[in-house]
Amino acid sequence: MANLRLIDVATKRCPMQEGNESKLKQFVDSNGFHNFIIYLIVFNAITIGMETSPNLVNSVGNWFERIDNVILYIFIVEIALKLFVYRLDFFRSGWNVFDFTIVAIAAVPLAGPFAVFRTLRILRTLRLLNNIPRLRFIIEAILHAIPSIGWIMVLLVIVFYIFAVLGTNFYGADFPQFFGSIGETMFTLFQVMTLESWSSGIARPMMEKLPYVYVFFIPFILIATYTTLNIFIAIVVNTMNEIQADESQREEDRIKNFVRDENKEVKKQLSDLKTQLSEIEAHLKKK
Amino acid sequence: MANLRLIDVATKRCPMQEGNESKLKQFVDSNGFHNFIIYLIVFNAITIGMETSPNLVNSVGNWFERIDNVILYIFIVEIALKLFVYRLDFFRSGWNVFDFTIVAIAAVPLAGPFAVFRTLRILRTLRLLNNIPRLRFIIEAILHAIPSIGWIMVLLVIVFYIFAVLGTNFYGADFPQFFGSIGETMFTLFQVMTLESWSSGIARPMMEKLPYVYVFFIPFILIATYTTLNIFIAIVVNTMNEIQADESQREEDRIKNFVRDENKEVKKQLSDLKTQLSEIEAHLKKK
Amino acid sequence: MANLRLIDVATKRCPMQEGNESKLKQFVDSNGFHNFIIYLIVFNAITIGMETSPNLVNSVGNWFERIDNVILYIFIVEIALKLFVYRLDFFRSGWNVFDFTIVAIAAVPLAGPFAVFRTLRILRTLRLLNNIPRLRFIIEAILHAIPSIGWIMVLLVIVFYIFAVLGTNFYGADFPQFFGSIGETMFTLFQVMTLESWSSGIARPMMEKLPYVYVFFIPFILIATYTTLNIFIAIVVNTMNEIQADESQREEDRIKNFVRDENKEVKKQLSDLKTQLSEIEAHLKKK
């Protein structure tokens, strides 16, 4: 409720003059305001973290909630200001949409059965990814690698699905805790792919009843880990390839420039020779 | 039975005119038909997956089986059409042989004690690998790396075999559950190589009786993981090497072209000089 | 106490002549002295290691302590000599500060409740990192990679913190042994990131009560391992990039030198032509 009223206040500010608006733009884009928001996100992350301790909550009463509400108000004002300054351009950046969504979700008042979702407020910390340029750069670099591995992921999903159907059909009746349904088998296969207790916890107990169960596990492990390995290799090779093409291009450009400069002199000397020859020719013809 | 009859129908179509055949070729090679088959493979994979749920099977009766049969018929017709259009050329591509085999296996009617193998129908999903070019490309890239790691695999097999014989002879009598036979020791060694419970589940219990058993496990782990590491390094280095040789070649070609173009001008100027000189020489001689 | 007195003795030596000082410098910088200190560090590491065996300690009495004290005195004299020779320049190298701190800490007499910290003497072995150039080089290479991964580490910390708050709030009440507080959850998440017993020990027991707990674990594992993978990729790519830029630069320089030398000849020939032409021109004009 309070949140909604605040948004009203923010949007009522709309009918202002250009002068104010450009001053506001300066303020919104200033380093000071930017850093203030970053410190506030970190401070909020710490207070939300401290709220997990029942002792702390008991001793300070509902101060945490009050702090949290104040910070949320500031975030809403911040987004509102940015919306006011940039209008719809604000939503052109995916990062801004991300920011807006996180604050909007946090502004939804939760009560009753949904109170457990209050803990999702910690997701606001993700705003750091947008507001610290170096982190945004890393996230973009990591996301940049995804297309090159997308189809290997599809391949991995196909492998998982085939083994999940086979596992459920073959072992579902005897070992329902591991292979009871496609979903449970998928979870078991994920565990096996991480190599966690795949033998001591799953394969060996099963082998007491089904001694040939290794023909299921060993091919799965080999295929799944080899495919995962190829995801990794794809990223390394791709990144290296791009960097190398860049480096190669730069080297090429420098060599070309060097050759061009060297040849410029040669051509200069050649054209001098030509001039000299023309003079001689003219001299001869004159005679 | 039904399957076999369908194949008859498909093969009886053979005596057709050329005109029809080229229209058929267009149809078989069309994007629409191609995408239809892909969607059908995915749809079939989903229905086979849903069949693993006893609740679903009970509620919808034998609809799953009917859908499955219809899809199988369509696959058989598809392969038959391709065979009819491409004749024996069809089998020139390893991928087509793969496709044909999968459908042929699925067409074998299974009953009685072999009913359990009906679940192998899910392997039809592997047809996606052939029919989606990007997946085929990845599979070929992954298989392409295998020759470069083949001999390291042989080395790993030798290491496994030697440790398996040593382990069986040394520990087979005392710990038959882990080292009872070459096969069981191989499985144990595979588990140890994945580092799963190698110490808490195998080495530590054995050390209570045989305190020096670590002289078996630690060298095996070091050798096996180091060799596996070298498989990985071989793939990365190989792939990088090929890419780099390509990139290097392209850079070289561009530099050469540039130098050639630059020199073309120099040579042009030189030959102009020569012409001029020849004129002068002729002029002088004339006099 | 004894240690402190020794430092006194060492510092009292200060008022010496230049001649002595340069001889001392030669001595301190000599290979013999340097190797003697290295052997002493290794020997001390071995004796401290042997002291962990109660049998050995009982049989040789307090010889270990005496050896240890003698070695400590020698180390203090060594540092004092270096300080005397290099004065405040000594502290300009971070490695010397490291050396000084380790010896200084070891010289603090520990007794009573702090006796347990005597075992920290083993940290003196770290002096090898400073005194063996190859090790120092590797440490510097490893530390050199850290800035390039610093922000990925920050990202990993944010991921950890968010999941720690979520985990503590969601599961703290039901599974206090794993998620009792932010700290305990952090430890659990670290264990999950190393994939140790994440499923058999943590997720599966929890799934008996909370069947959807996998929506917490699987995203965390995927995000945490993928981020860690990117740390690794960042190091490889960075190192390769630097090496490659160097190699590329060297290749470029060699090609440039070659082109320059080749062109030097061409230019020489051109200037010869010019001279010749000038002679002809002069000859013509003379006539």
Added chain:
Amino acid sequence: MANLRLIDVATKRCPMQEGNESKLKQFVDSNGFHNFIIYLIVFNAITIGMETSPNLVNSVGNWFERIDNVILYIFIVEIALKLFVYRLDFFRSGWNVFDFTIVAIAAVPLAGPFAVFRTLRILRTLRLLNNIPRLRFIIEAILHAIPSIGWIMVLLVIVFYIFAVLGTNFYGADFPQFFGSIGETMFTLFQVMTLESWSSGIARPMMEKLPYVYVFFIPFILIATYTTLNIFIAIVVNTMNEIQADESQREEDRIKNFVRDENKEVKKQLSDLKTQLSEIEAHLKKK
């Protein structure tokens, strides 16, 4: 005994003529003989493997032992022939020394308490590493990488040793099964480095008594895995570096050759011009 007599026979053959010797050399170096030895090594590996099965041994009696002795005799004759042909040059190759040692060890008759070492005969399979060139190449490539990682290994040993002394002193009294002595602690640390049950099996049980034990485990895991990671990176980067320097060198040579050829033409044209000019000059002077 029999083995020793055979060696006598082999060495008595020495006084032969040159002609025979060169024929023998041809025989020893022939592909047929070489392949025969390879098949024999593989066959022997299989029979030694089959000997691990008590059922097989019971059913075929002592045939395995007889086959084994025959093969050993052949190996001894083979080495003796090579020794006779190549004399002391035989020992110049490390691989031959390796071969000789393996056969010599196998020829030592084992009986009584040493009978257990008969299983070491399986090490003869390692002769494949020498006799198959591709395997020898891989082994040499793997060993080639070791110097570049040698000092990182030393660093890892120092880290292990320091943590082993600390662990033994701090936890030896309370948890003798894990930290009872330097040796046991080393084994525990190796297990922790492989991340096997480090938390569920070791750290968590210890934390019930010593809640701050994570300050020992987490730094160790981070340092040990990061150092191991650097071993891996060192190998990749080193190998890539060598390959790249080669590739770069080849590219450079090709560009240089191309530039040289291009310039050869330019120089040719220039020297033609010079000749022409000289003719003109001579013509002018003649007049």
